[in-house]
Amino acid sequence: MNPTVYRAAQLSNEFPEAKYALPPSFPFIVDDDNLEVDRQALRYLDSTFRRARGSGLKVKRKRTSIHSVDAAAYDLVDFLRYLVRSREAERHDSISKEGGTQESVPRALHDFTIDEVSAYRDELFARVSKQTHETLSDGTCTRRVNRALHYGDWLQRRGILFDFGTLPDDDNILLPGDDQNDVVRPLSEREWHRVRDVLGPLPSKRQHGVDERPTRNRLAAELALATGLRVDEVAKLTIHQIVDLRFDDTAPAHAEVKLRVTQTKRLVARNVYIPMYLVKELHLYIDGERREAMTEATRSWLADKQRQHTILFVNGSDARQHAGKAISADVLSNAFHTACIRAGLTSSVEKIDPVTGEKYLTQLASHRFHDLRHTFAVWKYYSEKESGNSEPWKLIQALLGHKHLSTTMNTYLKVVPGERREVNRRTFYATRRRFNGN
Structure with a gap:
């Protein structure tokens, strides 16, 4: 059988x-x-x-x-x-x-x-x-x-x-x-700076000839870090979702624009917020690098206009016969993994040969693409705390799309010192007041 x-x-x-x-x-x-x-x-x-x-x-x-x-x-x-x-x-x-x-x-x-x-x-x-x-x-x-x-x-x-x-x-x-x-491994600010430099420039830098490397992988990672989107959610974004965003060139770079995401893990739509500077960079990518890739695609597989798609992130023009095709989440994950290794963000991991059973050490990336989502949550926590929000995890739960608050706390409170103790204390007193009628 x-x-x-x-x-x-x-x-x-x-x-x-x-x-x-x-x-x-x-x-x-x-x-x-x-x-x-x-x-x-x-x-x-x-x-x-x-x-x-x-x-x-x-x-x-x-x-x-x-x-x-x-x-x-x-x-x-x-x-x-x-x-x-x-x-x-x-x-x-x-x-x-x-x-x-x-x-x-x-x-x-x-x-x-x-x-x-x-x-x-x-x-x-x-x-x-x-x-x-x-x-x-x-x-x-x-x-x-x-x-x-x-x-x-x-x-x-x-x-x-x-x-x-x-x-x-x-x-x-x-x-x-x-x-x-779930292992939570948020990036430090220094680690993010190292890996982002390897991932490539933002479209504005490429546009002015400062750095001519492709921008797709950097944009995708920066988008995940700024919003908490999962890698598959980033890969499923469409150009219409970005083009339809309200863009104000005179607004501060940190001002946020609401994006409605429907292609989620449980198919439950939620709102995320993209900084204004990143909206501008995404527009530059659509009008520049992505357009170049789609132009190259018309010379091969896109001769039939009915096959045209609206996925945001695509293979670059250097992919030849695959230029302009929608990328998968694995492509973004692998690019981030490679960037971490090239940035020196590695750790020794013990492996086991499945055939011989012998153990050996190898160097692997210390972070994965999903860690950008963890980093967003932790950085958002400290930002909300500094702004006077005493219960930031309710907001983070909504932004991450968690059904239960316990999922957010049990995962991310592991790396926030002292917060679990405070949550447990509040829960205890709230429960006591409820049953004591106070």
């Missing part, structure tokens, strides 16, 4: 079955050995992530993106592959001990117990990623184990799985949540 994630294709409306089809790109699991669809896994993903047939995706009364469904499908297939490996190993051990060759009928993959989920958890903690050569993070282990538990509970509630078992009272299978393990 070889569980693999497949994706639903677009079905033409000419077919009567089209109204029953899965949404395009919706993931489902197939046994690659015989090309049979795992029906239980498909029903699970369908009932968990779709409100009704033909009505799109929906989770817990909130809209969700296809990326969330993808994550669930790949987490589930990882667990199913573990079941295949562990049962194959048990079968070989049984044959070796008995000295025979008779094979037993394999159990279905939707027939598993909570003990197998527990063993899966232990295997995850010891697993070394083939991509990073590091052990999996607590957050990844948490997500995958909880997906297996959720799937088992779903099967049991529908009478498909009878011997799954009940969760233990001591919570020895459930793991701490992702937010508790």
Whole structure:
């Protein structure tokens, strides 16, 4: 057995079955050995992530993106592959001990117990990623184990799985949540100056011939630092969102303009605020470097005007046949990672060879693009404090788009000295007044 994630294709409306089809790109699991669809896994993903047939995706009364469904499908297939490996190993051990060759009928993959989920958890903690050569993070282990538990509970509630078992009272299978393990690494002002100089100039400098390097990576990083946008949110911005901003050339550079962002992590729109100087720089990028790239694109892939897009950040004119194409979030992340290394912002990290198990040291960037979001939050905190705002985290929660204030505090208060103690004190007194009627 070889569980693999497949994706639903677009079905033409000419077919009567089209109204029953899965949404395009919706993931489902197939046994690659015989090309049979795992029906239980498909029903699970369908009932968990779709409100009704033909009505799109929906989770817990909130809209969700296809990326969330993808994550669930790949987490589930990882667990199913573990079941295949562990049962194959048990079968070989049984044959070796008995000295025979008779094979037993394999159990279905939707027939598993909570003990197998527990063993899966232990295997995850010891697993070394083939991509990073590091052990999996607590957050990844948490997500995958909880997906297996959720799937088992779903099967049991529908009478498909009878011997799954009940969760233990001591919570020895459930793991701490992702937010508790999020590593916050804000940049210092000196570190930001070093990495921004490597990323490139702002368009105004390039326009006057001071520095002729491309400006896209610098602009994207500066935009994330100024607004707290995630890297994928930056990559999805359009030129219309920038052109439509109210721009006042006589306003102070630090004056802010409101930008409505709709392509967010949970598809819940929120407002962010861009400094006036950065709005001007973005306009210069659109009228300069981006226009040059799109002009180059008309000589190759953009000969067909119908393929033209409005994404803000694109490949530069030096990308030849790929010039003008919309970039992905990975491009921005990789550019920032490379800039950190070139700026000397590195640290020694212990890795593990997944084949030999040998440990070795390597130099990696000390920061990632997402750290710009952390930096925005911490810098905004100190700015609001200096302005007299006694509870800046309520504003930061809204700007970051966190559903719960606890997410903001549990993540970012780790690097703000003394603030957690003050929040706990206020919460204690507020709770006491509420129950004491004061």
